[in-house]
Amino acid sequence: MSSTTRNALLKLALPLIKDHGFTRSALSLAVMYSPSGKHTAPLNDTAVDALFGEGDEARRTLMNAWLDDARVSLRKSYSQDSDTATTARNPSLGNVLKTRLSKNEGVLEHLPEAFALLATPPTLSSLIFPLTLDPRPAISHSMSVAAEACKLSCDTSVGATWYTRRATIGAIYTAAELHQLYSPTTAHDFLDRLLEESQTLGMAVDETFIYAKYIVDAWKGIITSRGITP
Amino acid sequence: MSSRSGPQPSAAYLDPSKARDPSTTQTPEDLTEAQRGELHRALRVDQAGEVAANYIYKGQLAVFQTDPKYGPLIQEMWDQEKKHLIVMNKMQLQHHVRPTILWEVAQVAGYGLGFVTALMGKEAAMACTEAVETVIGEHYQDQLKALEDFPDHPSLPLLREVIKEFRDDELEHLDTAVDHNSQRAPAHALLSTVIGGGCKIAIELCKRF
Numbered sequence: 001m002s003s004t005t006r007n008a009l010l011k012l013a014l015p016l017i018k019d020h021g022f023t024r025s026a027l028s029l030a031v032m033y034s035p036s037g038k039h040t041a042p043l044n045d046t047a048v049d050a051l052f053g054e055g056d057e058a059r060r061t062l063m064n065a066w067l068d069d070a071r072v073s074l075r076k077s078y079s080q081d082s083d084t085a086t087t088a089r090n091p092s093l094g095n096v097l098k099t100r101l102s103k104n105e106g107v108l109e110h111l112p113e114a115f116a117l118l119a120t121p122p123t124l125s126s127l128i129f130p131l132t133l134d135p136r137p138a139i140s141h142s143m144s145v146a147a148e149a150c151k152l153s154c155d156t157s158v159g160a161t162w163y164t165r166r167a168t169i170g171a172i173y174t175a176a177e178l179h180q181l182y183s184p185t186t187a188h189d190f191l192d193r194l195l196e197e198s199q200t201l202g203m204a205v206d207e208t209f210i211y212a213k214y215i216v217d218a219w220k221g222i223i224t225s226r227g228i229t230p
Numbered sequence: 231m232s233s234r235s236g237p238q239p240s241a242a243y244l245d246p247s248k249a250r251d252p253s254t255t256q257t258p259e260d261l262t263e264a265q266r267g268e269l270h271r272a273l274r275v276d277q278a279g280e281v282a283a284n285y286i287y288k289g290q291l292a293v294f295q296t297d298p299k300y301g302p303l304i305q306e307m308w309d310q311e312k313k314h315l316i317v318m319n320k321m322q323l324q325h326h327v328r329p330t331i332l333w334e335v336a337q338v339a340g341y342g343l344g345f346v347t348a349l350m351g352k353e354a355a356m357a358c359t360e361a362v363e364t365v366i367g368e369h370y371q372d373q374l375k376a377l378e379d380f381p382d383h384p385s386l387p388l389l390r391e392v393i394k395e396f397r398d399d400e401l402e403h404l405d406t407a408v409d410h411n412s413q414r415a416p417a418h419a420l421l422s423t424v425i426g427g428g429c430k431i432a433i434e435l436c437k438r439f
Binding site for chain 2: 151155156158159160162163
């Protein structure tokens with residue numbers, strides 16, 4: 001089967017996650033919801049292995065497809081051309097991150113296991129290295145959300161600030177998302193508090209740099225007045 | 231300094247009335263992965279180059295600020311680079327390009343190069359400008375060729391015109407440097423080779439990082 005078929009089945013599997021979780025069952029049952037109506041039986045294990053990967057790899061494929069779909073959905077929420085856009089055209093960063101957190105609400109109970117699955121590297125799932133975790137998928141997820149949030153909130157950072165801003169937003173979102181898994185009703189307030197604290201911290205760092213610049217300029221003045229530079 | 235008449239293409243990025251124009255706010259969505267990579271690398275290097283150029287002139291002016299001839303000359307070239315950087319920053323945001331992670335290195339290296347060559351003398355400072363502007367001018371020309379086959383989108387003709395404008399500005403700086411005795415600098419050939427080689431290495435690094 002082509003990648004088009006694989007992508008179509010992944011799309012059909014996404015609404016099934018709410019009831020079935022990020023499981024091979026969801027992938028297997030997806031074909032029964034095909035618009036053609038030709039398939040009346042789920043895919044067998046061999047077909048799921050061939051299309052989406054063997055064992056837990058298929059579940060990771062479904063999880064990554066869901067994360068991609070959430071990102072696209074977030075973008076559509078603020079698209080100027082979208083008929084479904086109901087939110088402000090120039091949203092604040094807080095609003096964008098809250099919208100992204102709301103995409104988790106339908107599958108919240110399944111997310112802890114799904115994130116744990118992503119953190120387990122497939123090649124080391126044997127008994128030899130049972131305790132090794134791979135942080136890269138988690139970092140990739142938080143950076144992807146941060147990048148999308150910066151784009152939608154029209155962030156104007158350049159230079160090194162571009163990186164520090166995204167790293168900060170990624171860390172804030174990760175903390176808020178983890179909070180949401182255990183206390184969904186207070187997640188938005190927690191996010192607001194983190195954003196407020198990071199703003200205060202940012203101002204403190206900026207003031208430190210301004211003070212350091214005064215010191216450097218003072219030394220430049222001393223050096224110039226001593227005639228060291230022409 | 232510029233002998234070209236009429237509004238410059240880069241004015242579109244500095245004109246508040248064009249703040250919502252698709253040519254200055256949108257980026258093409260239908261590029262192939264290779265084309266998108268090419269566009270992003272080009273803008274990342276261009277932006278880094280303008281950062282470095284700004285700091286080179288800043289370093290040179292730190293030495294020549296009281297010189298009645300070279301002070302105003304370097305200030306004028308620096309003012310043009312400041313405008314280039316403002317436009318490059320807007321283009322980076324427009325096309326969602328990752329800036330180089332070597333941003334701070336470009337600042338320090340640029341300032342150091344400008345300051346040291348200025349301490350070597352006026353001709354050496356001009357030789358530095360000549361070498362850097364030669365590499366940048368060639369680089370912009372290569373980018374124009376690479377952007378020729380991109381699909382239609384309102385932002386791309388403006389991008390090409392802005393690159394042409396900046397290429398011409400840099401070549402004017404090169405001519406200015408030559409007119410102000412850059413080629414009389416001590417060890418001119420060695421200085422030009424080392425600085426030119428350093429610029430080419432910096433371009434390759436900024437493409438990747």
